[in-house]
Amino acid sequence: MISLRCNTHAIRICLVTVALSVGFGSVGVSVGCRNAPGATSSSRRMADGKEWTTRNLDVAAARSYCYENEERNCRQYGRLYMWEQARQGCQGLGDGWRLPTEEEWRQLAKQYGGVHEDAGDGGKTAYKALLTGGNSGFDALLGGGRAPDGQYARQEAHGFYWTATEIDAGNAWFYNFARGQMALFRQDGGEKERSFSVRCVRE
DSSP, rough: OHHHHHHHHOEEEEEEEEETTTTEEEEEEEEEEEEEEOOOOEEOOOTTTEEEEESOOOOOTTEOGGGGGGGGHHHHHEEOOOOOOOOHHHHTTTTTOOOOHHHHHHHHHHHOOOOTTTOOTHHHHHHHHHHTSSSOOOOOOOOOEEOTTTTTTEETTTEEEEEEEETTTEEEEEEEEEETTEEEEEEEEEESSSBBBBEEEOO
């Protein structure tokens, strides 16, 4: 049995079975593909012209976590990643996938009304459009986060998403879907040792 990566929008596992028949001198080869556990399985070209994953990244890796260490939370919300692991996780999907920059997140949000500081309504339209059930098909989730000390908080209250844009050696920009204000915020000061949700993008 051989595992290969197929050239599709999702990571897939190809099971290649080779059967040898000595008596007849024949070789039979069968190939079957399925989605790898935790692989991203859907993507969509959004109004900004770029292709985004439409599920939170859920690929097991060091320094990535299920909320409250419960596997069911990974299945529903995806995993929470520290910043460097978020960057590596998107790159690991291959085929040009990467962690989006702060500007790419901002441009995406502008297509749906803009983040808090760009929008006349304080980011409410973008929040509704990009959240699960919104008209964009992006389906962001309120997966909460994990602090450097291992404490989990704010599931179903906030959806925190990493960007690839660093502020300094210890911090990076992130985006915050805030349920209480029903608005989308761009925020600095995200400690890289915190663990947030991840979406990936490609041209």
